[in-house]
Amino acid sequence: MTEGDTQHTQQQRSNGARDGAVVWLTGLSGAGKSTLARALEAHLRSAGQRVEVLDGDEVRLHLSKGLGFSREDRDTNVLRIAYVANLLARNGVVAITAAISPYRETRAKCRALCGARFIEVHVSAPLETCEARDVKGLYKRARAGEIAQFTGVSDPYEQPERPELVIPTHELTVDAGVALLVEQLRARGLSG
Amino acid sequence: MTEGDTQHTQQQRSNGARDGAVVWLTGLSGAGKSTLARALEAHLRSAGQRVEVLDGDEVRLHLSKGLGFSREDRDTNVLRIAYVANLLARNGVVAITAAISPYRETRAKCRALCGARFIEVHVSAPLETCEARDVKGLYKRARAGEIAQFTGVSDPYEQPERPELVIPTHELTVDAGVALLVEQLRARGLSG
Numbered sequence: 001m002t003e004g005d006t007q008h009t010q011q012q013r014s015n016g017a018r019d020g021a022v023v024w025l026t027g028l029s030g031a032g033k034s035t036l037a038r039a040l041e042a043h044l045r046s047a048g049q050r051v052e053v054l055d056g057d058e059v060r061l062h063l064s065k066g067l068g069f070s071r072e073d074r075d076t077n078v079l080r081i082a083y084v085a086n087l088l089a090r091n092g093v094v095a096i097t098a099a100i101s102p103y104r105e106t107r108a109k110c111r112a113l114c115g116a117r118f119i120e121v122h123v124s125a126p127l128e129t130c131e132a133r134d135v136k137g138l139y140k141r142a143r144a145g146e147i148a149q150f151t152g153v154s155d156p157y158e159q160p161e162r163p164e165l166v167i168p169t170h171e172l173t174v175d176a177g178v179a180l181l182v183e184q185l186r187a188r189g190l191s192g
Numbered sequence: 193m194t195e196g197d198t199q200h201t202q203q204q205r206s207n208g209a210r211d212g213a214v215v216w217l218t219g220l221s222g223a224g225k226s227t228l229a230r231a232l233e234a235h236l237r238s239a240g241q242r243v244e245v246l247d248g249d250e251v252r253l254h255l256s257k258g259l260g261f262s263r264e265d266r267d268t269n270v271l272r273i274a275y276v277a278n279l280l281a282r283n284g285v286v287a288i289t290a291a292i293s294p295y296r297e298t299r300a301k302c303r304a305l306c307g308a309r310f311i312e313v314h315v316s317a318p319l320e321t322c323e324a325r326d327v328k329g330l331y332k333r334a335r336a337g338e339i340a341q342f343t344g345v346s347d348p349y350e351q352p353e354r355p356e357l358v359i360p361t362h363e364l365t366v367d368a369g370v371a372l373l374v375e376q377l378r379a380r381g382l383s384g
Binding site: 050052062063065084087 | 242244255271272275279280283284285
């Protein structure tokens with residue numbers, strides 16, 4: 001009995017098998033990550049591209065139940081998302097993640113894991129804008145002290161220094177944001 | 193801003209996109225799950241089929257660090273594997289899992305999650321055979337009381353009642369086992 005091949009080399013997988021990508025959306029709560037993720041998903045799917053959205057909340061339910069919002073728990077959650085996104089991407093899927101992922105060092109680990117498939121996108125809006133939107137009512141609760149360790153209020157958000165893309169959602173429509181993302185994917189030969 | 197489509201219906205994904213499968217190998221430690229998984233992986237990859245192996249140990253490292261071997265922790269781990277396997281399978285990948293997954297009820301939940309993509313395979317060998325092989329030296333340690341809750345020794349293994357396939361590894365070669373698996377996949381239009 002042999003163990004067979006246990007390694008995934010680029011060459012092995014290139015048997016007519018195109019790589020996907022990891023579109024890593026990072027930004028404050030309320031910056032528009034999920035909205036962009038869903039809009040890009042719809043666009044890519046209608047173009048026949050395989051696509052999955054790994055949303056922060058959904059992934060927490062399936063992969064990280066019981067984890068909290070300490071730095072360590074956030075990191076564990078974010079690295080799990082990266083692990084799954086990379087599994088999908090190396091099989092031709094565009095995996096779109098939508099987790100705050102506030103720490104620079106942790107995002108660097110995600111990039112190291114995913115290699116050239118990683119596209120870091122800063123979904124950027126001023127804190128005041130995000131707080132004014134307050135889609136889930138979380139800022140209000142954070143300001144009232146009902147939520148501890150809330151990114152941007154009582155926990156840090158470390159902006160990307162050299163992301164592949166910045167999308168200022170306070171200045172662009174969703175469609176314009178999607179167009180920027182699609183451009184990144186087209187440059188990699190992925191349909192959009 | 194709209195949320196776009198958030199549901200993955202079979203129809204949406206059939207834009208020229210073929211489903212994969214979840215090959216769910218279940219059985220005692222030492223029954224031969226990993227060996228079969230790696231041999232099937234090599235076979236499928238050389239045939240140009242996208243394939244991933246989700247091995248119990250590797251997945252524990254990436255997705256379930258900190259979980260133990262209580263019934264609850266085992267279930268959490270197994271359901272996470274099923275979640276990831278299903279994500280891959282609905283994107284055309286043959287996802288091969290190799291976790292003991294000792295509980296019938298938990299495997300039923302995995303089947304419910306994966307739907308028609310789920311192929312339950314009982315990798316079957318008598319306990320004495322597995323114990324004689326003792327590839328990782330775990331049975332010896334379990335008998336010595338050094339490992340608690342060891343499946344087959346101090347923890348139950350609930351055999352599948354209606355698996356899609358049984359592979360008696362004490363009676364078949366690895367190649368013969370792979371041939372049985374490939375037959376199951378061919379019947380679903382997956383290359384092998």
